[in-house]
Amino acid sequence: MxxxxxxxxxxxxxxxxxxxxxxxxxxxxxxxxxxxxxxxxxxxxxxxxxxxxxxxxxxxxxxxxxxxxxxxxxxxxxxxxxxxxxxxxxxxxxxxxxxxxxxxxxxxxxxxxxxxxLVGPSSIILSVMGSGFNGQSFAFHGYLPIEAADRIKRLKELEGRIYSENQTQLFIETPYRNNKMMEDIVKTCRPQTKLCIAANITCEGEYIHTKTIREWKGHLPDLTKVPCIFLIYK
Known part of the structure; x- marks a missing residue:
């Protein structure tokens, strides 16, 4: 060795x-x-x-x-x-x-x-693989701002990069605030923008689903306290 x-x-x-x-x-x-x-x-x-x-x-x-x-x-x-x-x-x-x-x-x-x-699981890479989004160009931003106004502003900035740069945008949230994050995404992003929600990757109850914002409205899962990563793309 x-x-x-x-x-x-x-x-x-x-x-x-x-x-x-x-x-x-x-x-x-x-x-x-x-x-x-x-x-x-x-x-x-x-x-x-x-x-x-x-x-x-x-x-x-x-x-x-x-x-x-x-x-x-x-x-x-x-x-x-x-x-x-x-x-x-x-x-x-x-x-x-x-x-x-x-x-x-x-x-x-x-x-x-x-x-x-060494080789092993990365939620970032695995979520990109499972999303159906652009895997040639993507950016991970970690946590978005906690303050509502700042977070909405940041979401709009990231959505703009989807359309101007053809780039997949990834971010996460503290698990107990996942549901609020999903609500903010649905309220902020364009109806045609796609959102992939990837939770419990490689674990029991794995959940990786991609839909448009329009399709997600009224059908958001309950992901309280569940490890999750969010991806948006056009």
Whole structure:
């Protein structure tokens, strides 16, 4: 196993590991003792899911989230510089994509350390695949503004890019506000604009449906507290 910073995808929910991750990922994980993680508890659960016999107490975890100071972050790659492979684990999906793991990857690149991204589920890519929208040009915007007026303005801007740039637009919302987001999209966007709602991707109850705004009106699903991604296109 080559010494590197391995970017380790995580399941998007309770999906069995073998359904969405290659066996090779497990081999790599078993060879790593140092993990940079978004959340220590969820990382521990994921590793036990990959291999129940893993001795968690033998592993070292370095938390990387909004509370991590630059001083702490600067020392996280010391084991890698000393010749020990390290892994980066997000709470769900692929690390460093809409994820704080990007900061440590950037640091590894600056230090000319080897970075190896492994194969795994990405809700962004999977939702584009399932939407029927333009997969040649798309943009992910993360969370839209919380304030109603600002969010409506942003939705109109993104819808404008659909028609001016022929580009698929993707965004997410905090799960408990999904229903409000859908209502705002339906109220704001043009009747002919298409909306794809992709929820519980790769998990039980997976829901990926594309309809025009006109077709969605009066028929929106209840997606309270459900992991979801929204896509709009013409």
């Amino acid at each position: 080559e010494t590197a910073l391995y970017l380790l995808p995580v399941t998007l929910g309770d999906t069995p590991v073998e359904q969405v991750l290659p066996a090779y990922n497990k081999e790599i994980i078993l060879g790593i003792k140092h993990f940079i993680v978004e959340d220590v508890r969820s990382a521990r659960r994921f590793l036990k899911k990959v291999e129940a016999s893993i001795n968690i107490d033998e592993l070292t975890f370095y938390p990387l989230n909004k509370h991590t100071s630059p001083d702490d972050l600067s020392g996280y790659l010391k084991p890698l510089q000393e010749g020990h492979s390290m892994g980066v684990i997000s709470e769900a999906g692929c690390p460093a994509v809409a994820d704080p793991g990007a900061d440590v990857v950037a640091m590894a690149q600056r230090k000319n350390l080897k970075v190896v991204p």
